[in-house]
Amino acid sequence: MNTVELAPGIFHLQGGSNMGLVVREGKGLLIDTGLDEDAARRALRFAEGEGVGLEAVFLTHAHADHHGGAHFLQRRLGVPLYAPALEAAMMENPVMEPLFLFGGAAPIRELRQKFTMAPPCQIARIVDAGPLEVGPFRVDVVPLPGHALNQMGIAVEDVLFCADAVFPAETLQKHGVIFCADMDAALETLARLPEMPYARFAPGHGPAYGAGEEIREICAANRARLEEIRERVRAALAHPADTDALVRSVADGFGLRLTTATAFFLARATVLAALSSLERAGEVKAVVEENRLLWQKAV
Ligand SMILES: [Zn+2]
Structure with a gap:
């Protein structure tokens, strides 16, 4: 895990799936938990190294690679989990992720492994767009729908943890067809993202981007990819x-x-x-x- 301090006390924990940690007044706010218990332990160790325990965990969207570690943190620490509506329902009933992929039928075994089905967790509080206070943390919840139907990012001062709204160039190259649930919403989110008033954008995969040209360029590449997929379907x-x-x-x-x-x-x-x-x-x-x-x- 590679950790980058994006602003004082605001860390981007970069791994297979990134996490975020905000440290304020001796307390920690974790953003996403990674794929599994191992990823969550790494985040926990990093927080302990910073001298903080976890006050809460914010979960951006119900894909197992981002909330798979939540079950462990909840069981181990009793830490409250925050998540957007719908995504929360899927986190509490994780069979819904493979169920959706499998067209609503009981999913085959392959779809029930940890990359597409996380252990269940209980969401303490459903979050909606707008300001949110969690202990010493004053954050903004920012809707970023498209990749997942009700994906939300979280803004801490001038850093936006923007989940899977945008994928790095490496992923675009490797995967070609990036995952998308609602293409119109995703395109609209990608158009809005570079105009948002933040200095740093910290996604769920890959490095963080600076405001201006950096975020504009990667959003344009993601938009172009979604449009190319749609064009190939049309053709x-x-x-x-x-x-x-x-x-x-x-x-x-x-x-x-x-x-x-x-x-x-x-x-x-x-x-x-x-x-x-x-x-x-x-x-x-x-x-x-x-x-x-x-x-x-x-x-
Ligand atoms: Zn995702």
Whole structure:
């Protein structure tokens, strides 16, 4: 774990999934918990090294790689967990994450491993957009929907912990199809993010970005990627196609080799988000023919 002090007492704990730690008046506020108990222990050790215990944990969104360690911290320390509505429901009922990926049916075993299904935790308080006081911490909760339906970031003074609103260039290159639940919302979030009044932007993966050109550039790259995914879906609909054919077409287009069911279902969710965006714009529609669901151009 690489720790970067973004501002006095505001730390970005960079690892597989990043966390944040804010230290004020001898107390610590943790932002996200990483994938599992090991990640949460690393954060805890770092906080202890700074001489603080955890007052609360803020969870940005219900993806197992960000809240998988929450169960451990809650059990071990009894620390209260804060999370946005809907995301909180998924954290308390973590089968919902693989359930969604698997189309609402009891998920296969592969989708029940720790990368897509965290241990359950209990959320002490549902947070909404706006100012929030937690012990000595005065923070702002900032809606960043799209990657997850009700993802929220947390602003501490001039640092915004912006969760998975933006992925680093490395991820864009490696994964091609980045995960997205609501493409229109994600594009809108990416348009707003660089205009927000913060000096540093600390995402859930990769390094932090400075205000101005740095955050603008990475947001533009993320927007371009989502638009390219949607464009590839649109282009593949020269002829009506089913969802899995579109996943294949988009993956091929990015030169990806999907080798696990999990990778396939994650890519499929993003393709469905693109279809939903196109459907909302009146460009495509779903039709059922000969017991097949096909996507076709609406005009
Ligand atoms: Zn995520």
